[in-house]
Amino acid sequence: MRPIGPRALSAGLAMGVGLSAVPFAPGPGLGAAAAHADPVADAKRQATLVDQEDQRIMQTRSVLAAILMIGGAATATWKRPQIFGSAQGKTLVLPAVNSGKSYTVADLQRYGGKYFQRQADGSYVLGIHVFLADGAKLLLQNPSGGPFTLRMGSVPGAFSSIVSFGGSIQISGTQRSPAQITSWNPQSRQPDTQVADGRAYIRAVGGDFKMKYAKVSNLGFWSGRTGGIALTGTDRPASAVKHLNKDQRHANKKQRVERNKNGGSGGGGGPGDIETEKPGGTATHVPAADLVTGAIDNSTISGDAFGLFVSGSNQTQVTNNRIENSLVNGLVMHRFAKNANISNTTVTGSAGDGFVLSRATEKVRVTNCTAERNGHNGFTVNGQALAVGPSASGESLESFGDSSINNSVAKDNGHYGIELMGGDKLSVQNSKVIGGDMGIVVRSGATAVQISGNQLTGQVRQGIALRDGVEDASVAGNTISGPHTGVYMRNASGKLVGNVVRGATSHGISLIGSAGGSEVRNNTLSGRGTSAVSSSRAHGEVTKEDNDTDHWTDTASLWMKAQRYMTPLNMIWAAVLLMVAFSMFRARNGGLRIGRTGLHPYALQQPMEKRQVWSLPRRRGGPGQPPPGRPVAGRPMPGGQPAPGRPGQPAPRPMPGQPVAGRGVPGQPVAGRHASPPPPGGPGVPQTVPGGVSGANGHGPGANGGNGNGGNGAQGTGGNGKRVAGPPQPQGAPPVPPVMPQPRGPQPVAPHSSQTTGPRPVPPPQTPPHPTPRHGVPAPGQRKGV
Numbered sequence: 001m002r003p004i005g006p007r008a009l010s011a012g013l014a015m016g017v018g019l020s021a022v023p024f025a026p027g028p029g030l031g032a033a034a035a036h037a038d039p040v041a042d043a044k045r046q047a048t049l050v051d052q053e054d055q056r057i058m059q060t061r062s063v064l065a066a067i068l069m070i071g072g073a074a075t076a077t078w079k080r081p082q083i084f085g086s087a088q089g090k091t092l093v094l095p096a097v098n099s100g101k102s103y104t105v106a107d108l109q110r111y112g113g114k115y116f117q118r119q120a121d122g123s124y125v126l127g128i129h130v131f132l133a134d135g136a137k138l139l140l141q142n143p144s145g146g147p148f149t150l151r152m153g154s155v156p157g158a159f160s161s162i163v164s165f166g167g168s169i170q171i172s173g174t175q176r177s178p179a180q181i182t183s184w185n186p187q188s189r190q191p192d193t194q195v196a197d198g199r200a201y202i203r204a205v206g207g208d209f210k211m212k213y214a215k216v217s218n219l220g221f222w223s224g225r226t227g228g229i230a231l232t233g234t235d236r237p238a239s240a241v242k243h244l245n246k247d248q249r250h251a252n253k254k255q256r257v258e259r260n261k262n263g264g265s266g267g268g269g270g271p272g273d274i275e276t277e278k279p280g281g282t283a284t285h286v287p288a289a290d291l292v293t294g295a296i297d298n299s300t301i302s303g304d305a306f307g308l309f310v311s312g313s314n315q316t317q318v319t320n321n322r323i324e325n326s327l328v329n330g331l332v333m334h335r336f337a338k339n340a341n342i343s344n345t346t347v348t349g350s351a352g353d354g355f356v357l358s359r360a361t362e363k364v365r366v367t368n369c370t371a372e373r374n375g376h377n378g379f380t381v382n383g384q385a386l387a388v389g390p391s392a393s394g395e396s397l398e399s400f401g402d403s404s405i406n407n408s409v410a411k412d413n414g415h416y417g418i419e420l421m422g423g424d425k426l427s428v429q430n431s432k433v434i435g436g437d438m439g440i441v442v443r444s445g446a447t448a449v450q451i452s453g454n455q456l457t458g459q460v461r462q463g464i465a466l467r468d469g470v471e472d473a474s475v476a477g478n479t480i481s482g483p484h485t486g487v488y489m490r491n492a493s494g495k496l497v498g499n500v501v502r503g504a505t506s507h508g509i510s511l512i513g514s515a516g517g518s519e520v521r522n523n524t525l526s527g528r529g530t531s532a533v534s535s536s537r538a539h540g541e542v543t544k545e546d547n548d549t550d551h552w553t554d555t556a557s558l559w560m561k562a563q564r565y566m567t568p569l570n571m572i573w574a575a576v577l578l579m580v581a582f583s584m585f586r587a588r589n590g591g592l593r594i595g596r597t598g599l600h601p602y603a604l605q606q607p608m609e610k611r612q613v614w615s616l617p618r619r620r621g622g623p624g625q626p627p628p629g630r631p632v633a634g635r636p637m638p639g640g641q642p643a644p645g646r647p648g649q650p651a652p653r654p655m656p657g658q659p660v661a662g663r664g665v666p667g668q669p670v671a672g673r674h675a676s677p678p679p680p681g682g683p684g685v686p687q688t689v690p691g692g693v694s695g696a697n698g699h700g701p702g703a704n705g706g707n708g709n710g711g712n713g714a715q716g717t718g719g720n721g722k723r724v725a726g727p728p729q730p731q732g733a734p735p736v737p738p739v740m741p742q743p744r745g746p747q748p749v750a751p752h753s754s755q756t757t758g759p760r761p762v763p764p765p766q767t768p769p770h771p772t773p774r775h776g777v778p779a780p781g782q783r784k785g786v
């Protein structure tokens with residue numbers, strides 16, 4: 001066959017994808033300027049191309065299914081490889097063969113015609129979309145056993161693809177001569193490096209995909225399913241069961257029953273399998289035939305949009321591969337990828353993350369893998385639920401988990417070495433993290449995470465960070481060298497046991513916020529900073545014991561050390577203690593409490609019978625009478641002198657401080673009320689008082705030895721006695737009870753008496769607390785018993 005030239009290939013490619021109306025002008029770099037003119041326009045263009053690809057695949061599958069259902073001669077005619085046309089381009093459709101034989105490179109030459117040509121250098125150029133129907137198989141390898149090279153046409157405005165829908169794709173090379181697949185621009189005679197106008201890709205929707213000893217480069221654009229090499233499941237029922245006869249179906253059923261008895265599971269199972277899983281975000285009943293299975297081994301993928309994209313898969317095996325310089329992420333396990341095994345694979349130079357285990361992935365094991373010099377994280381594991389409330393698709397609110405990263409290396413990545421977000425029972429064990437802003441970061445409410453036996457070196461900030469709602473984490477046996485902070489916990493809880501931190505420059509272990517239930521035990525911390533274990537900013541019960549900080553140099557200032565103990569609870573207790581101390585040392589009556597032991601609490605009080613009693617006036621009974629004790633004009637005053645003023649009118653009030661006749665001197669007790677004896681030579685003379693005089697009002701002794709009861713002048717008894725006369729008494733006035741002298745100082749008390757003894761009472765002030773009643777003693781007519 002005569003090889004075709006670049007112009008003919010480009011024209012054929014454009015016609016094959018239905019874009020023949022697009023003008024073609026040869027020359028290198030066609031469309032490159034427009035591709036980078038406007039990033040927003042480029043994004044819209046790529047998203048539109050992805051949507052057109054989805055429509056083309058669905059239309060092709062629908063047409064093929066309708067033809068096969070007609071039956072008869074028409075179906076036999078259409079059940080052969082042929083080219084379908086649609087608004088989105090032309091597609092070479094390869095239906096299943098009853099014999100189960102695989103399509104080969106020779107078949108592509110036969111049925112593809114001008115759209116699949118062999119070049120002079122032995123390579124093949126594909127210029128059309130290829131669709132592999134349910135049950136069909138495609139084998140891409142050199143028929144002669146030598147090197148196999150496939151160049152998938154990709155020019156501005158047109159590109160080729162290979163898509164299997166329920167079929168099987170196998171790409172096979174040898175260790176010495178690996179199969180090579182790349183995009184190809186026939187004008188520049190170089191791989192297509194522009195993605196804004198679309199680029200060739202390979203995709204398996206359901207079914208099976210195998211690739212061994214291959215080199216794949218510069219494929220894919222925009223989305224994961226068109227990102228290069230994509231293995232995706234389908235939510236549409238597969239029809240592989242239609243291609244099995246009765247004996248085959250019975251044999252498959254027997255195998256399934258036997259496998260279920262042994263507790264095993266196959267790689268996606270066969271038609272009719274139903275896998276019942278614990279609800280965890282995926283559908284509870286998943287048809288196994290609709291999941292894709294695959295194996296990628298000993299291959300190199302470079303320059304793809306997504307190096308390898310897997311979703312809706314079961315038991316995919318990715319081993320001994322190298323993925324380089326991906327435009328987005330390197331290896332992505334996406335929605336509903338489960339039971340996958342990724343081992344001995346290196347991802348380097350990706351613009352985004354190296355390895356990504358997205359939400360709704362379960363039981364994915366990453367072992368002996370390396371993520372190096374990627375733009376973002378080395379490894380990212382996201383176990384969060386697909387929804388946090390009601391959703392249109394009715395997704396479960398359960399999180400995902402049981403994935404692990406073991407014996408792997410994350411080196412010099414742009415952001416974190418390893419990041420775990422949400423999920424349950426995720427683990428990172430026996431791995432190395434070198435460089436990066438942080439080593440291992442666990443966040444977003446992850447539960448029961450296990451981080452053990454890892455070695456972390458050269459992180460800028462934290463070696464291991466647990467934050468934002470992480471619960472019941474286990475961090476044990478890790479070695480962290482040279483970070484700002486060894487282990488950092490913020491609003492998280494976990495057990496930090498047996499870790500070694502060396503050369504930290506701020507904290508060995510730092511706890512902030514809610515950390516209740518956490519344990520920090522048996523860690524060895526060395527370095528130089530403000531504290532080896534910092535928990536002053538944490539609250540909740542934290543157990544700290546048996547940590548070795550002998551080689552830690554504390555650089556905290558005195559104020560910082562004081563702040564460690566200035567917690568709210570400590571401040572409250574300090575205030576209570578200060579109040580107690582102040583009460584102990586405060587002064588009372590000019591003296592201190594210290595040394596004043598045994599002081600009676602009522603030592604300074606006086607008995608009631610020793611207090612001074614003051615006479616209170618009694619109001620006259622009739623109306624119009626002057627107040628008691630106040631002289632009336634025209635009436636005789638004590639001593640026989642008439643009161644000043646007009647007759648019948650009350651005498652004028654005395655000036656303040658001036659004594660009133662018959663009332664004594666202000667500030668002195670009234671005679672008969674426990675008053676002291678008058679000075680010698682005073683006006684009073686003894687006189688005889690008849691017995692039976694009523695007792696005085698108040699709480700004091702009655703006249704002539706009779707005791708009055710206080711109150712309203714209870715009757716007292718007694719014999720004749722003498723008293724010391726006071727001031728002259730008016731004519732007809734009743735006798736005044738005698739005033740008995742009162743000794744000063746403590747008095748002897750009879751045995752069993754209730755009277756309290758004490759020091760000498762303080763003498764009364766010159767001015768009593770309450771002034772002497774202004775009206776003096778009661779008038780003579782007011783006393784009872786006269």
